[in-house]
Amino acid sequence: MNAVVEEHHDDHHDHGPAKGITRWLYTTNHKDIGTLYLWFSFAMFFVGGICALGIRAELFQPGLQIVQPELFNQLTTMHGLIMVFGAVMPAFVGLANWLVPMMIGAPDMALPRMNNYSFWILPFAFGMLLSTFFMEGGAPNYGWTFYAPLSTEYAPPSVTFFIFAVHLMGISSIMGSINVIVTILNMRAPGMTLMQMPLFVWTWLITAYLLIAVMPVLAGVVTMMLMDIHFGTAFFNAAGGGDPVLFQHVFWFFGHPEVYIMILPAFGVVSAIIPTFARKKLFGYDSMVYATASIAFLSFIVWAHHMFTVGIPLAGELYFMYATMVIAVPTGVKVFNWVATMWQGSMTFETPMLFAIAFVILFTIGGFSGLMLSIVPADFQYHDTYFVVAHFHYVLVPGSIFSIMAAVYYWLPKWTGNMYDETLGKTHFWLSFVGINVTFFPQHFIGLAGMPRRIPDYALQFADWNMVSSCGAFLFGFSQLLFLFIIIKCIRGGQRATERVWDGARGLEWTIPSPAPYHTFSTPPKDMAEAHG
Amino acid sequence: MNNLKQLRRFFLWPTLLFCHTASADFSFWNLRKGVTEISREVYDLHMLIFYICCVIGVIVFGAMIVSMILHRKSLGAEPATFHESTKLEVAWTIIPIVILIGMAVPATSTLRDMYEPGEPDLDVEVRGYQWKWQYTYLNDDPSKEIQFMSALRTPQDEIQNRAGKGEHYLLDVDNPLVVPVNKRIRFLITSNDVIHSFWVPDFAVKKDAIPGFVHESWAIVEEPGIYRGQCAELCGKDHGFMPIVVHAMEQEDYDKWVIEKQDEAAKVFEIVGKSWSTDELIAKGEEVYARNCVACHQTNGQGIPPAFPSLVGQGIPVGPIADHIDILLYGRAGTAMQAFGQQLNAAEIAAVVTYTRNAWGNNMQDSVQPKEINVMMASQ
Numbered sequence: 001m002n003a004v005v006e007e008h009h010d011d012h013h014d015h016g017p018a019k020g021i022t023r024w025l026y027t028t029n030h031k032d033i034g035t036l037y038l039w040f041s042f043a044m045f046f047v048g049g050i051c052a053l054g055i056r057a058e059l060f061q062p063g064l065q066i067v068q069p070e071l072f073n074q075l076t077t078m079h080g081l082i083m084v085f086g087a088v089m090p091a092f093v094g095l096a097n098w099l100v101p102m103m104i105g106a107p108d109m110a111l112p113r114m115n116n117y118s119f120w121i122l123p124f125a126f127g128m129l130l131s132t133f134f135m136e137g138g139a140p141n142y143g144w145t146f147y148a149p150l151s152t153e154y155a156p157p158s159v160t161f162f163i164f165a166v167h168l169m170g171i172s173s174i175m176g177s178i179n180v181i182v183t184i185l186n187m188r189a190p191g192m193t194l195m196q197m198p199l200f201v202w203t204w205l206i207t208a209y210l211l212i213a214v215m216p217v218l219a220g221v222v223t224m225m226l227m228d229i230h231f232g233t234a235f236f237n238a239a240g241g242g243d244p245v246l247f248q249h250v251f252w253f254f255g256h257p258e259v260y261i262m263i264l265p266a267f268g269v270v271s272a273i274i275p276t277f278a279r280k281k282l283f284g285y286d287s288m289v290y291a292t293a294s295i296a297f298l299s300f301i302v303w304a305h306h307m308f309t310v311g312i313p314l315a316g317e318l319y320f321m322y323a324t325m326v327i328a329v330p331t332g333v334k335v336f337n338w339v340a341t342m343w344q345g346s347m348t349f350e351t352p353m354l355f356a357i358a359f360v361i362l363f364t365i366g367g368f369s370g371l372m373l374s375i376v377p378a379d380f381q382y383h384d385t386y387f388v389v390a391h392f393h394y395v396l397v398p399g400s401i402f403s404i405m406a407a408v409y410y411w412l413p414k415w416t417g418n419m420y421d422e423t424l425g426k427t428h429f430w431l432s433f434v435g436i437n438v439t440f441f442p443q444h445f446i447g448l449a450g451m452p453r454r455i456p457d458y459a460l461q462f463a464d465w466n467m468v469s470s471c472g473a474f475l476f477g478f479s480q481l482l483f484l485f486i487i488i489k490c491i492r493g494g495q496r497a498t499e500r501v502w503d504g505a506r507g508l509e510w511t512i513p514s515p516a517p518y519h520t521f522s523t524p525p526k527d528m529a530e531a532h533g
Numbered sequence: 534m535n536n537l538k539q540l541r542r543f544f545l546w547p548t549l550l551f552c553h554t555a556s557a558d559f560s561f562w563n564l565r566k567g568v569t570e571i572s573r574e575v576y577d578l579h580m581l582i583f584y585i586c587c588v589i590g591v592i593v594f595g596a597m598i599v600s601m602i603l604h605r606k607s608l609g610a611e612p613a614t615f616h617e618s619t620k621l622e623v624a625w626t627i628i629p630i631v632i633l634i635g636m637a638v639p640a641t642s643t644l645r646d647m648y649e650p651g652e653p654d655l656d657v658e659v660r661g662y663q664w665k666w667q668y669t670y671l672n673d674d675p676s677k678e679i680q681f682m683s684a685l686r687t688p689q690d691e692i693q694n695r696a697g698k699g700e701h702y703l704l705d706v707d708n709p710l711v712v713p714v715n716k717r718i719r720f721l722i723t724s725n726d727v728i729h730s731f732w733v734p735d736f737a738v739k740k741d742a743i744p745g746f747v748h749e750s751w752a753i754v755e756e757p758g759i760y761r762g763q764c765a766e767l768c769g770k771d772h773g774f775m776p777i778v779v780h781a782m783e784q785e786d787y788d789k790w791v792i793e794k795q796d797e798a799a800k801v802f803e804i805v806g807k808s809w810s811t812d813e814l815i816a817k818g819e820e821v822y823a824r825n826c827v828a829c830h831q832t833n834g835q836g837i838p839p840a841f842p843s844l845v846g847q848g849i850p851v852g853p854i855a856d857h858i859d860i861l862l863y864g865r866a867g868t869a870m871q872a873f874g875q876q877l878n879a880a881e882i883a884a885v886v887t888y889t890r891n892a893w894g895n896n897m898q899d900s901v902q903p904k905e906i907n908v909m910m911a912s913q
Contacts, residue, residue, distance in 0.1 A: 062702060063694040069770045070837065137839050143767045149744065150727040150769060154663075154869060156840060238745020239866070244728060245743060279606070281616035309730060309765075310741045311748035314648040318641060325633045329626060336625045339596050344613035346606045357601070361594060368586035375636065377571075377643040378579045380739045381564055384730060384765040445562035450734045452765045455773030457692060459703045461561065 016518050025120075028112030029518060030097045035415075036119050037094030038408070042484070044086030044126060045401075049477050051079035056439075056473040059466050064457055072456035073141035074133070080144025084262065085169045086126050088396070091404045092265040093118075093176045096204050098415065100180060102509035102516065103198045105189030105525040110182040118175035125168035132158035143454060145255070148236035148247040152228045159229060163222045170215040177208035177215075184208075189508070189524040195289070196528055198507050199282065202289050203268030206296045210257045210264070213300075217254040221247065245310050252303035260299045263363075263395060264292060266403030267334060270356045272507070273410050274338055277353035278345025279504040284337040291330035291337075298327050308379045317376045324374035328367065335364055350502070351425035355406035358398055358433055366394030369444065384454075387447025393440045397476075398433075405432070405483065412490055413497035417515030420490040428486060431479035438472025506530060565734055568756045568781075572737035574643045582636055589632075647737075653719035653751060655712065661722075661729030661742035661764070663869050664771035664828060667876060668710050670791075671721075679794045682876055683708045684824065685774045689832075692774075704761040707824070709778040713787035714754050723747045725871065730766035733779055741766055754781040769869070771828055805879045805903045811887065814900055818888025821881045826889075829869055834893045840869065850889045854899055857886050858909060879906040 017023045017032065027033060054075045058067040067075065097115065101108055109115045132139040137156030140146065151159060184205045188197070197205075224247075227233040234240025236247045267288075275282045282288065304312060305324040312320070338360050347353070369391040373379050382388060405428075413419050442465035447453075451462045458466065497514040508530055512520050566576045604610045658669040665684035672678045686705045690696040699705070712718050722731050724742035732739040736752040754760075762777040782790065809817075823832075829841035836843040844850045849857050861882050862874035873882060880903040890897040 062698060064692055065694065069773065073767070073770065073772075141769075147728055147767070150767065153866075154727055154769060238743075242745075244745065278604075278612065280612040281614075283616050283618075284622055285617070287617075287622045309739050310743065311746060314644065317644060317648075321640065321644075322637060325637060328633060329629050332629045333622065333625060335593060336621075339593060339600070340621070341616075342597060342600045343604065344610070344615075345600070345604050346610045346612040347601065347604055348606045349601075357597070361597065364590070364593060368590060371586060371636075372579070372582050375578060375582055375640045377575045377640060377647060377737070378582065380647075380737055381575060381579070381734060383739060384732075448564045449562055450565070450762070452732070452763050452773070454767045455763075457703060457773050459701075460698060465562070 026116070028108070028116050030101050030109045030112070030115065031415075031516065031518065033109075033115050033119050034094045034097030034099075037090045037097060040119070040122060041087050041089075041091035041094060041404075044082050044090070045480070047130070048079050048082035048087055049480065051075045051082065053473060053477050055079065056470040058456055059458070060470040061467060062458055062460055062463050067456065069456045070138060070141065073143075073454070074139040076454050077140045077143055077146075078129075078133070081129065081140070082126070083396075084144060084258070085166075086122075088262045088400045088404070089173065090122060092204075092207070092262070092400075093173075095200075095265065095269070095404070095407050095411075096176075096180055099411065099509060100183055100201055100204060101187070102512065102520055103201050103507055104184065104187060104192060105508050105521045106183060106187035107519060107521050109179050110187055111179045114175050115179050118172045118179070121168050121172040125165045125172065128161050128168070129165040132161050135161070145251060146225075147251075148225060148228070148244050149238075152225050152236055155229070160226065163226050166222045167219055170219045173211050174215050177211040180204055180208040181212075189521070189526075189528070191526075191528045195286070198268075199271035199285070199288055199292075200265065200268030203264040203271075203292050206292050207261050207264045210261050210296055210299065214254040214257045214261075217250060218258075221250040221254065224250070245307075248307050248310060249304070252306045253300075255306065256303045257296075257299040259392075259395075260295060262400045264296065266359065266363075266400050267292060269403045269407045269410075270338065270359050273352045273356040273406055274341050274360075275506070276410075276502050276504040277350060277356075278342050278347050280341060280345040282337070283340035283343075284333075287333055288337055291333045294330040295327060298323065298330070302327065305374060305379075308376050309383050321374055321376045325371065328371050328374075331367055335360060335367075350409075351420070351422065351429055352406045352410035354426065354429045354433075355402045355409065358429070359402045359406065362394055362398035362402070362436075366391055366399060369394065382447065384452055385447035386443040386451045386453055389453050390440050390443035390447055393436075393443070397436050397440065402432075408487070410502075411509075412487070413501045414509060414514050414516055416491050416494075417497055417513075418490050418494035419497050419501075420486055420494065424482065424486045424489075428479060428482045431482065432476055435472050435476030435479055439469050439476055440472070442466075442468045442472075567735040567737055568754055568758065568760065569736050569752050570755070571643075571647055571752070572735060574646060575737040578639055578643050581639065585632065585636065651717055651751070654716040655718045657710065657712070657718060657720055658747075659710075659720050659722045659731050659742065661724040661726070661731070661768070661775075662871060662876070663726050663769050664764070664775040666710075666731075666775065666777060667725075668708075677795060679791065679798070681708045681794075683710060683778070685771075685776060687774075689827075701761065703774065704763070704776045704778065706776055706778045709759070709780040711780045711782060711787060711790050712754060713784045714757050714781050716784075717751055717753050719749055719751045721747050721749055725875075726869070727768045728766050729764050729768045729775070731762075731777060732765040733760055733762040733777055735760040735762075736779075739765055754779075757781050757783055757786075774828075801878050801880070805907060808904075809880070809883070809902060811891075811900045814884045814887040815891060816884075817880065818884035818886070819892070821877065821885040822888055822892075825873065825877065826885065834889070844889055844895075845893045846895065850895050851897060854886070854890070854897075854901060857890065858882065858901060858906065861886060862906075862910060874910060879903040879910065882906050 054067055058072055135158045137158060139158060140162045142151040142155060184201055224235040228235055228237060234242040236242050236244050238244060271282055271288060302320060302324045304320045373382055373391060409425055446462045446465045451458055499513055500510050508525055511530060564576050564579050566573050656671040658671055660667040665682055667682050670679040683706045686707045687703050691698050691702060722740045722742045724744045729742040730739060731742055738750045738752055740748045740750040758781055760779045764772060764775045830836045830844050834844040842848055849860055864870050864872035883901045883903040883906050887900040890899060
C-alpha cells in the first residue's frame with residue numbers, strides 16, 4: 001500500500017526529460033514532440049530543396065545537361081510531395097505542439113501517446129517514399145498531383161510504395177488533427193472563451209477540421225489507384241468504363257482544402273507577430289476569425305478551378321470561377337486587417353517582423369496571380385504554365401515557409417532561453433527575400449510567354465529568365481544553411497532571453513520563464529486578459 | 534563556346550529586356566495577342582485584371598510602406614489604441630465585391646463567346662500519343678480522310694548539346710497541322726494513352742486530351758502563318774518534347790495541300806501492294822524506327838528497362854514473328870507500347886519488324902511483306 005502511495009507521489013513530482021535516445025522515442029511531452037516535428041520538417045526541407053536545385057540546375061540553360069527527362073520527372077514529383085507533406089505540414093504541426101498548449105494554458109496535448117505515435121509514423125512514411133529513388137523504374141514520376149492514368153497504368157512499380165506512404169502520412173495527419181481539436185476544445189484554461197483564444201489557436205482549430213475532412217478523401221483516391229493497379233478495377237481506366245477525370249475531381253476535393261491547410265496556420269503566426277512589433281492590438285480580431293472560417297468553408301466548393309481545361313460545361317466553369325473569385329474577399333479582409341494593425345503603431349523591425357511583413361506583401365502578390373488564374377478565359381492561357389508555378393510558389397514559399405521562419409525566430413528565445421543572433425537573422429531574411437523574388441518573379445514572365453510547367457528542356461525564348469530564376473534558386477537554397485547555423489548557435493548559447501522576450505508580446509506563453517520549463521501550466525493560469533493581447 | 538554564349542546572354546539580359554521593350558515586342562514576357570478574335574479578347578481581359586491588381590497593389594502596399602516609414606518606434610511613434618471598426622470591415626468587404634463583379638462581367642462574356650456553338654467548316658480530330666500528335670481531317674467520304682502523325686523534328690544532337698540549337702528548337706515538327714484561314718476549325722480532342730493537353734497560345738485554345746473523352750474547341754485563324762505550342766499536361770518522359778505546330782494558309786494553298794496529301798495516300802496504297810526486298814525493308818525500317826521507336830527503345834535498341842525493355846538478343850524481336858507483328862499492331866495494354874497499327878501503314882510496320890529482327894546482331898534472317906500485314910489486319 002505504502003509503495004503505491006509512493007509511486008503516486010512520484011508521478012506528480014516535477015521531473016525533467018528522460019536521458020538519451022529514449023527521451024525522443026518514448027516522449028509524450030508536447031514540447032519534445034514539437035521539437036521532433038520541427039527538426040524532421042527542417043530535414044525534409046533540405047531534401048526537397050535538393051530536388052528543387054536539381055530541377056533548377058537542369059533548367060539553367062536550354063538542352064539536357066545534368067538530369068535526363070526520366071529523373072527530371074522524379075525530381076519534380078518528389079520535390080512537390082516532400083515539400084507539401086514533409087516540410088510545410090509537419091512544421092505547422094510542430095508549431096501547434098509547442099504553442100497551442102502554452103497559448104491556452106494547458107499542461108500538454110490532450111492525447112500525448114497518440115501525439116508520439118503520429119510523429120513517429122512520419123520518418124517511416126518518408127523513409128519509404130525516399131527509398132523509391134533506389135527502386136527499379138525509379139521514384140514516382142507523375143507529378144505531385146499524380147493524375148491517372150499516368151500514375152496507374154503507366155506508373156513505375158514504385159507507385160505501390162508511394163500509395164502506402166501517402167496512407168501513413170494521412171493517418172499521422174488525422175491523428176495530429178484530432179489531438180489539436182480535443183486539446184483546444186477541452187483543455188483551455190478555465191475562463192478562456194473561444195473568442196479569447198489567440199488567432200494561431202483559432203487558425204489551427206479550423207485547419208485541423210479541414211485535415212480531418214479531406215485526408216480520408218486523399219486516402220480514398222490512392223486506394224482507388226491501388227485497386228486499379230493490383231486488383232483489376234477500372235475507376236480511372238476509360239477502357240474499362242472508368243473515368244480519368246473522376247480522379248481529378250476527387251484529388252482536388254482533397255487538394256484545394258490542402259493548400260489552405262498550408263496557409264491558415266501561417267495567418268495565425270503573422271497575426272501574432274505583427275501586433276507584437278507594431279506594439280498595437282491586432283485590428284479586427286473578430287473579423288479575422290470569421291474570415292478564416294469563411295476561407296475554410298469556401299475551400300470545399302472551388303476544387304474544379306484546378307481543372308478548367310478538362311472540358312467542364314459552361315455552367316460549371318462559371319460557377320467555379322465565381323466561387324473562386326469570392327475567396328478574394330475574406331483574404332482581402334485579412335490583409336487589410338494586418339495593414340490596419342501596422343497603421344499608427346510603434347514599429348520595430350526585428351527578424352520575425354521582417355518575415356511577417358514580407359509575408360503580407362508577397363502573399364498578396366500570390367493572391368493577385370490567384371485572382372488572375374480564377375478568370376476562366378485567361379486561365380486557358382495560364383493553366384499548366386510557369387505562371388501557375390510562380391503563383392503557387394508565391395503563396396507557399398514567402399507565404400507558408402516565411403511564416404514558419406518568422407515563427408521560429410519569434411518563439412526560438414522562448415524555446416531555447418537564448419536570443420538568436422539578430423544580425424545573422426536579418427542577413428538570412430534579406431538573402432531569402434532577394435533569393436525567392438529572383439527565383440519566382442521571372443517565372444510569371446516565362447509562363448505568360450508560353451513555357452509549360454514540368455518540362456526538362458525549353459525553347460530558346462525562355463532561356464534568359466530561366467537562367468535568372470536558377471540563380472535566385474541557388475541563392476535562396478544556400479541561404480538556408482545560414483538559417484540552420486543561426487538555430488544551432490541559438491540553441492548552444494547567446495544572450496539570455498527574458499520571460500516576455502519582446503516588449504510588445506502578449507499571450508500566455510510569454511508569462512512563463514524562458515526557456516519554457518519541461519512542464520508548464522500544471523495549474524491553470526488565472527489572468528485571461530493576457531490571453532489574446 | 535555554348536557556355537560562353539550563355540554567360541554573355543546572362544549579362545546582357547537587362548539590355549535584351551530594354552531592346553524588347555523598345556520594339557514593343559512583349560511576347561518575351563507577356564501573353565501574346567494571338568491571331569483570333571477570341572485570343573485578343575482573352576489578352577484584353579488578362580491586361581484588365583492585371584491593371585486592376587496593380588491599382589489595388591499600389592494602394593495596399595502604399596499604405597504599408599507609408600506606415601513603415603512614419604510609424605516606427607525609432608521616430609518616437611506612440612502606438613494608437615484603436616483595434617476595431619465595423620464600418621471599415623464592412624467597407625473593405627463591400628468594395629472588393631464590387632470590384633470582383635466588375636471583373637466577372639467581361640470574363641463571363643468572353644467565356645460565353647468561347648463556348649458559342651457554331652457550324653464548323655472543318656473538323657480535325659486531335660489525338661495525343663506518348664509523345665506525338667495525330668491529326669485526322671474528318672470527311673464524310675473515308676477515302677478522302679487525311680491522317681498523319683506529327684512529332685518533334687529537333688534532332689537529339691541539339692537536345693544533347695552536340696550541335697548548335699536551331700531557331701525553333703523544340704518547337705518544330707515533321708508534319709505540321711495545316712488549316713485554312715478565316716474558316717471555323719473545330720478541334721475534336723482526345724488521347725490514346727495518358728492525359729495530354731492541346732495548346733496553341735496564339736489561338737487561346739487549350740484543352741486536355743483525355744482517353745475516353747472527346748472534347749471540342751475551335752478557332753478562326755485570321756492571319757496566315759506558323760503558330761507554335763506545346764503539350765501542356767505532364768504525360769510522361771517526353772512531355773517536354775511534343776510540340777504542336779499549326780500552319781495556317783490561304784484557302785487556295787490549303788486546297789493544293791489537301792490534294793497533295795490525298796495523292797500521297799494513294800501512293801501508300803501502291804507501296805503497300807508491291808513486293809519488297811529484305812534490304813529495302815531494312816532501310817525503310819531503320820527510318821521508321823528512328824522516328825517512332827527511339828524515344829523509348831533508344832537508338833541502340835537497349836531501351837531503358839524496366840519501363841522500356843531492350844530489343845537486343847531477347848524478348849519479342851527474337852521470338853516468333855507473329856507475336857512481333859501482333860505487338861506492333863495492337864500494342865500492349867498498360868504499358869507505353871502503343872498500337873502502331875493505328876499510326877503506321879502496313880509497309881512501315883513490315884519494315885520496322887524486319888529491321889528490328891535483323892539489327893544490333895539480332896540476326897533472325899527473316900522478314901515480312903506489307904501485303905501479309907494487310908491480311909493480318911483485315912482478319913482481326
